[in-house]
Amino acid sequence: MRAIFSIDDTEYSVFATREGEAYRVHIDDRSILIGNDHGAVVATDGDTIHIWLDGETRTIRYHDPIAYYVSHGDSAAEDTILAPMPGTVIAINAKPGDAIARGDTLLVIESMKLETAVKAPRDGVVEAVHVAVGQSFDRSAPLVVLAKEPLKAEA
Amino acid sequence: MTAPLREITAASWPFDTVLIANRGEIALRILKTVEALGLKAAVVYHAIDADTPAVRAAHRRIEITGATPVAAYLDGAQIIAAAQQIGAGAIHPGYGFLSENAGFARAVAAAGLRFVGPSAEAIELMGDKVRARAFVQQHGFPVAPSAIEDDDPASFLERARAVGFPLLIKPSAGGGGKGMRIVRAASALAEEIVRARSEGQRYFGDGRLYVERYVENPRHIEVQVLGDAHGNVVHLFERECSVQRRFQKIIEETPSPALSAEERARICETAAGIARAAGYRNAGTVEFIHGAGAFYFLEMNTRLQVEHPVTEMVTGIDLVREQLRVAAGEPLGFAQADIVSQGHAIECRIYAESPARGFTPTTGRALMIRGGEAAGTRLDIGITQGQAITTAFDPMLAKLIVHGKDREEARARALAALREFVLLGCETNIAFLRRLIAHPAFRDGDVHTGFVDAHPEIAADAIPDSTLQRMVAIAALAVRPVREAADTIPHPHQQMGGWRN
Numbered sequence: 001m002r003a004i005f006s007i008d009d010t011e012y013s014v015f016a017t018r019e020g021e022a023y024r025v026h027i028d029d030r031s032i033l034i035g036n037d038h039g040a041v042v043a044t045d046g047d048t049i050h051i052w053l054d055g056e057t058r059t060i061r062y063h064d065p066i067a068y069y070v071s072h073g074d075s076a077a078e079d080t081i082l083a084p085m086p087g088t089v090i091a092i093n094a095k096p097g098d099a100i101a102r103g104d105t106l107l108v109i110e111s112m113k114l115e116t117a118v119k120a121p122r123d124g125v126v127e128a129v130h131v132a133v134g135q136s137f138d139r140s141a142p143l144v145v146l147a148k149e150p151l152k153a154e155a
Numbered sequence: 156m157t158a159p160l161r162e163i164t165a166a167s168w169p170f171d172t173v174l175i176a177n178r179g180e181i182a183l184r185i186l187k188t189v190e191a192l193g194l195k196a197a198v199v200y201h202a203i204d205a206d207t208p209a210v211r212a213a214h215r216r217i218e219i220t221g222a223t224p225v226a227a228y229l230d231g232a233q234i235i236a237a238a239q240q241i242g243a244g245a246i247h248p249g250y251g252f253l254s255e256n257a258g259f260a261r262a263v264a265a266a267g268l269r270f271v272g273p274s275a276e277a278i279e280l281m282g283d284k285v286r287a288r289a290f291v292q293q294h295g296f297p298v299a300p301s302a303i304e305d306d307d308p309a310s311f312l313e314r315a316r317a318v319g320f321p322l323l324i325k326p327s328a329g330g331g332g333k334g335m336r337i338v339r340a341a342s343a344l345a346e347e348i349v350r351a352r353s354e355g356q357r358y359f360g361d362g363r364l365y366v367e368r369y370v371e372n373p374r375h376i377e378v379q380v381l382g383d384a385h386g387n388v389v390h391l392f393e394r395e396c397s398v399q400r401r402f403q404k405i406i407e408e409t410p411s412p413a414l415s416a417e418e419r420a421r422i423c424e425t426a427a428g429i430a431r432a433a434g435y436r437n438a439g440t441v442e443f444i445h446g447a448g449a450f451y452f453l454e455m456n457t458r459l460q461v462e463h464p465v466t467e468m469v470t471g472i473d474l475v476r477e478q479l480r481v482a483a484g485e486p487l488g489f490a491q492a493d494i495v496s497q498g499h500a501i502e503c504r505i506y507a508e509s510p511a512r513g514f515t516p517t518t519g520r521a522l523m524i525r526g527g528e529a530a531g532t533r534l535d536i537g538i539t540q541g542q543a544i545t546t547a548f549d550p551m552l553a554k555l556i557v558h559g560k561d562r563e564e565a566r567a568r569a570l571a572a573l574r575e576f577v578l579l580g581c582e583t584n585i586a587f588l589r590r591l592i593a594h595p596a597f598r599d600g601d602v603h604t605g606f607v608d609a610h611p612e613i614a615a616d617a618i619p620d621s622t623l624q625r626m627v628a629i630a631a632l633a634v635r636p637v638r639e640a641a642d643t644i645p646h647p648h649q650q651m652g653g654w655r656n
Contacts, residue, residue, distance in 0.1 A: 003634065016632060027624050051579070051629060054622070057583070086516055111515065138518045
């Protein structure tokens with residue numbers, strides 16, 4: 001079974017086989033032989049793998065195969081508004097049940113001493129607001145969830 | 156190399172405990188010198204910093220509280236009470252926080268303690284940018300041609316036009332680049348003044364303005380000065396800090412590659428002259444804008460600077476030790492001629508931020524920290540492995556400082572130190588710093604304060620697909636299901652070789 005890894009938005013489909021003392025890692029349509037002398041430094045934190053190699057650093061996510069295929073069955077990601085950068089919530093203009101239009105300001109966040117308005121990416125209804133005024137959050141933290149778009153009835 | 160000093164023995168210091176009113180790398184850096192002098196170091200800390208190296212290493216630690224962590228470190232009354240509670244005789248403010256707060260300096264003295272820094276009057280004079288500028292000009296030192304609205308509001312527009320273009324409009328009450336506007340043509344001046352006034356009003360509640368001649372692609376050069384309570388003032392040469400992002404320095408070096416020996420002597424003498432005119436005591440830094448063959452006074456910082464280690468690397472003088480000696484009332488232990496600059500030093504500021512995302516701050520946990528130990532390398536770091544990195548404070552995590560016999564050797568050492576430095580668990584600007592120092596323009600010393608903006612390719616964090624794939628391959632083997640699957644899948648080579656695990 002192939003495992004899915006990602007760096008930012010790029011996904012890699014991976015499996016490995018043993019090759020003597022080393023491993024052959026198959027990534028998409030090519031393969032790389034990795035021995036014990038790979039020279040990288042790795043630190044893992046749950047499903048997040050931080051890696052340093054030759055002066056470059058990347059954060060790689062391992063996607064549990066079952067969770068990955070389940071989540072890709074619907075469009076959950078597009079319904080959740082993620083924090084563009086770490087910061088603090090200054091104001092909240094939306095509550096669950098509110099009907100909102102694309103471009104409406106849902107909340108105002110402060111980061112680097114600058115205020116930024118977080119706007120609705122589409123028309124819809126607010127399902128949940130995951131933060132409170134004064135709360136700090138990390139980048140990519142879920143801020144607001146919109147109710148799933150109802151399927152449009154065929155005319 | 157260190158100039159001869161009259162050493163103070165532990166018994167003859169007028170204080171035996173120094174309270175450090177700061178955090179992170181600078182608290183630890185001050186603590187090291189305090190202890191090396193045979194004194195005791197006490198540190199105030201907010202609970203969020205309880206596990207940091209300076210707090211752990213301190214002889215005494217006193218928790219302070221506040222509505223936010225920053226507010227705790229700005230609470231002068233609480234910090235003075237902490238100093239009195241443990242019997243500290245001096246307070247070192249570090250940089251930032253209360254270091255340039257005249258009211259705090261006064262309150263420390265009123266409490267019968269010594270403030271490790273200049274007089275409250277000097278802080279006040281230099282803290283008011285318009286007053287500082289007028290003071291420097293009155294004493295015959297170079298300032299950029301300018302017009303100050305307050306001098307005669309009715310003729311401001313006319314006087315501003317006479318300054319010449321391009322010019323920079325600044326709010327009198329301003330700072331940090333807010334509300335500044337560059338005007339390149341006389342026809343736009345009146346309109347830009349209206350906008351700048353509205354911004355000044357909005358940001359600072361004060362619409363007063365001044366304008367000064369704008370130097371295109373300027374270099375930022377500053378000079379370290381040191382004065383004692385007996386009227387002696389020396390300079391410890393310059394630092395060039397032109398490589399900046401969002402008005403914050405990223406790389407500092409000394410000597411400046413931009414100055415001839417003659418210019419260097421002139422700018423350093425000017426700085427010492429300004430400090431002398433102000434009766435300046437303790438460590439300070441005079442900042443200049445340099446460009447088109449001229450230099451102008453910009454401002455004076457009345458504290459220890461973040462980038463002071465490059466000066467220490469080339470002069471062999473421990474600036475914190477000198478600050479403490481001066482605060483103890485000692486005369487400077489050396490004259491100008493005793494101070495020699497040897498070789499070249501470069502400091503790289505390691506920030507928790509994403510250069511590719513517009514230098515926005517990043518958060519995480521320092522899962523792994525390694526490096527900074529090579530020859531000619533100094534690492535000033537205030538975080539420890541396992542520590543959470545939050546947005547509660549400034550994003551600077553550490554400073555990597557290198558020294559070499561000349562600029563090329565220092566540059567090579569910086570590149571090697573950055574390449575080897577590992578910090579995992581939070582995105583940093585380390586690879587960006589390496590690309591910056593490797594850039595041909597930096598190699599040639601051809602930089603200015605707009606350099607980073609002019610070269611967005613340095614911030615773009617592109618690495619070859621082959622490296623990314625190799626990273627994914629190694630990362631995959633760190634995941635147990637992937638490795639276990641590999642160990643159980645029969646492979647032709649395993650079968651042939653009768654390989655067993």
